[in-house]
Amino acid sequence: MVSSMRRGQKAWIRLLLLLLITFWENGSCQLHYSIPEEAKHGTFVGRIAQDLGLELTELVPRLFRLASKGHRDLLEVNLQNGILFVNSRIDREELCGRSAECGIHQVFHVEVEVKDINDNPPVFPVTVKTLLFHESRLLDSRFPLEGASDADIGVNALLSYKLSSSEFFFLDTQTNDELSQSLSLVLGKPLDREQTPEVNLLLVATDGGKPELTGTVQILIKVLDVNDNEPTFAQSVYKVKLLENTPNGTLVVKLNASDADEGSNSELVYSLSSDVSSTIQTKFNIDPSSGEIRTKGKLDFEEAKFYEIQVTATDKGTPSMSGHCKISLKLVDINDNTPEVSITSLSLPIPENASPGTVIALIRVSDRDSGNNGQVTCSLTTHVPFKLVSTFKNYYSLVLDSALDRESVSAYELVVTARDGGLPSLWATATVSVEVADVNDNAPGFPQPEYTVFVKENNPPGCHIFTVSARDVDVQENALVSYSLVERRVGERALSSYVSVHAESGKVYALQPLDHEELELLQFQVSARDAGVPPLGSNVTLQVFVLDENDNAPVLLVPRAGAAGGAVSELVPRSVGPGHVVAKIRAVDADSGYNAWLSYELQPAAGGARSLFRVGLYTGEISTTRALDEADASLQRLLVLVKDHGEPALTATATVLVSLVESSQSPKASSRALAGATGPEASLVDVNVYLIIAICSVSSLLVLTLLLYTALRCSAPPTEGSRRPGKPVMVCSSAVGSWSHSQQRRQRVCSGEGPPKTDLMAFSPSLPDSRDREDQPQ
Known part of the structure; x- marks a missing residue:
């Protein structure tokens, strides 16, 4: 028998080699290796990379790895030389049980056959078995024994039995049609309890492996007296088929044994054999x-496909006798198991710039049922940029089918559905969460390309004037935005000496007090840059307008040389009439707008008397109000108040000493006055004429501009977008006049394109009617 099995194995090996050659010639990727179980770590299995036609340099980039079904660490591949080797101990019995075929299937369709070695000895259910024999038992009486079991297969599981020598008993071994052996202990010599009350035997089971392994059981036979007929069954083996998942209490078989004795010795009691496993005891009654x-x-068919139940029928004699039979129960499979889905992630999260065809996960499906009930097909959620590719039986690869964009969809919940071929079919689902990893493909963006900021001058150092904010649609470090100034020169100084920007918050700070008179407009750029590799960035322009505050009082021009204590001295003949200009007060204000618009007032005389003089509200010219007479004091002290229109208003005062002289003294006094003016006063140019000319010129230009603007406005309807951000128009008004100040017209503009520029502002006040109407600026 052993030689015939070996010839069958050789034929099977030749057939397997022929099939492998055929598959190889047809372009199949199936590989088959054989190794003995219990092989040591590092044992050579095969040159898998060479057999698969892969270059050694391709193993690492292609993520070459093993994914065995439930046995990930048994085998491993050396990525440097492409050799498949044993990684950990392989126990064939633990891996495949008593299955004749035992293999480890890999993702690259490599089947590694694990060959059995004789590493398991035969094992009996018990170590000591006690049997009861009546002394009246006939010769050739048989008592069935439970054989040993061997976890190995093939020749290693072929058992032979040997009983220790005995004058009363011998062992009978029978092989049935299922190649299983039935052991019986046969009585070869009549027993005499009075001479031999007990018989001790040793049963040895030897397997067919090399070297041979053995197992033993001690048999203790007790010889009983009297009742000498044992119960017998109609059949020694009952074969039954039953559907799995049958309800509790379903009848399996009805046994009927007989006993040739009479009376109580023929009354039988049925029971399960004491040798049956605990599983049999929990499943049957x-x-x-x-x-x-x-x-x-x-x-459950998936737990056990068949059961062997040993039954004993025992009579009520004294001593009792028993008969035995075996029920061979075979279960029939029904479709009661849903498919199972196992997912092994390889490339998660997947970068959004991954190319189509990238393998994301390996999917293995299985069904514990058999036949069509265990045939499983797999499908994937529709309308997603992924697809399933069948790579081997019950193995699929989840691959990328089209391009990804994390900013559109950042994650996918994929549902894998496995459905079997049963009627009705059962199905199961598994969810794969595919997160799309971000790459730095978006630069930070500002809501506007340009911002206009208004800051009052004389701000405290380090004050917050504005906050820029850029948004990056990427995530994590790719969306981590930092801000910085685009450095340049502002006049003679660096931009960073004026302002700074916080790198994280984007807050813009003024590092020093800003002076409207020095810098009216500060234009610069702020850069926003992310932390990706490589970093991406964008710029935004800030126009910071420094608004004027009334921080400069009017300043009087230097009086003529020779004036005592800074006062202006004038000689006036008594013969002059009303309206004669005596003197003119000149003052300037470093501010702009209303803050620089000066007006002149003459402080009232003591006692409330009407003054001989008056001062022009805007010209500063001091003139007589009436004809002079002898009663008027020869020395008139006038106090002129110069005031701007700021809030609060700032003032300066000028003192004018007017000496009234007779007409004959006037030329001499005038000559002395002119002689005294040959110093610094002679070097000053009277600016009144120039101011008047400039004001008239600018006023004319303003009128022409307004006429042109009115014509354009009439010819084209206004739109909401005609006034762009960053170029607002500020309209000012007061009780004494109104004007428009465009932010495009600046006194001193520093934007880095050139030196500061100077513009002249024109005022067109509206004044109330008064007797001083003629003193309005011409």
Whole structure:
């Protein structure tokens, strides 16, 4: 028998080699290796990279790895030389049980056959078995024995039995049609309890492996007296088929044994053999009187496909005798198991710039049922940029089918559905969460390309004037935005000496007090840059307008040389009439707008008397109000108040000493006055004429501009977008006049394109009617 099995194995090996050659010639990627179990770590299995036609340099970039079904660490591949080797201990019995075929299937369709070695000795159910024999037992009486079991397969599981020498018993071994052996202990010589009350035997089971392994059981036979007929069954083996998942209490078989004795010695009690496993005891129940065997637990085809139940019928004689039979129960499979889905992630999260065809995960499906009930097909959620590719039986690869964009969809919940071929079919689902990893493909963006900021001058150092904010649609470090100034020169100084920007918050700070008179407009750029690799960035322009405050009081021009204590001295003949200009007060204000618009007032004389003089509200010219007479004091002290229109208003005062002289003294006094003016006063140019000319010129230009603007406005309807951000128009008004100040017209503009520029502002006040109407600026 052993030689025939070896010839069958050789034929099977030749057939397998022929099939492998055929598959190889047809372009199949199936590989088959064989190794003995219990091989040491590092044992060579095969040159898998060479057999698969892969270059060694391709193994690492292609993520070459093993993904065995439930046995990830048994085998491993050396990525440097492409050799498949044993990674950890392989126990064939633990891996495949008693299955004749045992293999480890890999993702690259490599089947590694694990060959059995004789590493398991035969094992009996018990170490000591006690048998009861009546002294009246006939010769050739048989008592069935439970054989040993061997976890190995093939020749290593072929058992032979040997009984220790005995004058009373010998061992009978029979092989049935299922190649299983039935052992019986046969009585070869009549027993005499008075001479031999007990018989001790040793049963040795030897397997067919090399070297041979053995197992033993001690048999203790007790010789009983009197009742010498044992119960017998109609069949020694009952074969039954039953559907799995049958309800509890389902009848399996009804046994009927007989006993040739009479009376109580023929009354039988049925029971399960004491040798049966605990599994049999939990699954089945036998009625001791009727012999009916019924189910009492769940029968699952996937747990066990068949059961062998040993039954004993015992009479009530003294001593009692028993008969034995075996029920061979075969379960029939039904479609009661849903498919199972196992997912192994390889490339998660997946970068959004991954190319189509990238393998994301490996999917293995299985079904514990058999036949069509265990045939599983797999499908994927529709309308997603992924697809399933079948790579081997019950193995699929989840691959990228089209391009990804994390900013559009940042994650996918994929549902894998596995459906079997049963009627009705059962199905199961598994969810794969595919997160799309961000790459730095978006630069930070500002809501506007340009911002206009208004800051009052004389701000405290380090004050917050504006906050820029850029948004990056990427995530993590790719969306981490930092801000910085685009450095340049502002006049003679660096931009960073005026302002700074916080790198994280984007807050813009003025590092020093700003002076409207020095810098009216500060234009610069702020850069926003992310932390990606490579970093991306963008710029935004800030126009900071420094608004004027009334921080400069009017300043009087230097009086003529020779004036005592800074006062202006004038000689006036008494013969002058009303309206004669005596003197003119000149003052300037460093501010702009209303803050620089000066007006002149003459402080009233003591006692409320009407003054001989008046001062022009805007010209500063001091003139007589009436004809002078002899009663008027020869020395008139006038106090002129110069005031701007700021809030609060700032003032300066000028003192004018007017000496009234007779007409004959006037030329001499005038000559002396002119002689005294040959110093610094002679070097000053009277600016009144120039101011008047400039004001008239600018006023004319303003009128022409307004006429042109009115014509354009009339010819084209206004739109909401005609006034762009960053170029507002500020309209000022007061009780004494109004004007428009455009932010495009600046006194001193520093934007880095050139030196500061100077513009002249024109005022067109509206004044109330008064007797001083003629003193309005011409």
